[in-house]
Amino acid sequence: MATKKQNKKLDLIIKTNGRIFLCEAKHLNTSGGGQDKQIAELIEIISLREHNKNISYIAFLDGSYSSILLSDKDGGDKLITQRKEIKKYLLHNPNNFWANTAGFRALFKE
Numbered sequence: 590m591a592t593k594k595q596n597k598k599l600d601l602i603i604k605t606n607g608r609i610f611l612c613e614a615k616h617l618n619t620s621g622g623g624q625d626k627q628i629a630e631l632i633e634i635i636s637l638r639e640h641n642k643n644i645s646y647i648a649f650l651d652g653s654y655s656s657i658l659l660s661d662k663d664g665g666d667k668l669i670t671q672r673k674e675i676k677k678y679l680l681h682n683p684n685n686f687w688a689n690t691a692g693f694r695a696l697f698k699e
Contacts, residue, residue: 599634600649605697610686612647617654624654628671635685636678645684647693648675655689 601612613634615627631648639645650658657664658671675687688696 603697607643609644610647611644612649614649617650617652625667628658632671632674632678635675635682635687637685638682642684645686647686647688649688649693651690659689
């Protein structure tokens with residue numbers, strides 16, 4: 590994995606129907622310095638791209654901050670920047686996903 594952090598290990602690996610999903614999961618209820626670091630780590634995960642199209646990265650965020658981040662409500666410059674980065678990397682890496690609990694369930698419902 591080409592992350593910037595040495596010895597990074599993901600929280601979950603799912604293999605189904607010939608596909609591999611590499612997942613990093615966080616649960617956040619508030620924003621702040623420590624949380625910003627965790628959001629940056631999730632954003633880094635979806636910025637990764639594999640040559641093998643059967644490998645996808647999932648950034649899973651649950652908790653009340655997930656609802657804030659995924660909403661359209663104004664939340665200041667940092668929140669706007671985080672949303673822009675998430676959208677940018679998902680557009681550049683269409684095999685990757687950003688999901689909350691409902692999105693994670695929908696992704697694997699099949």
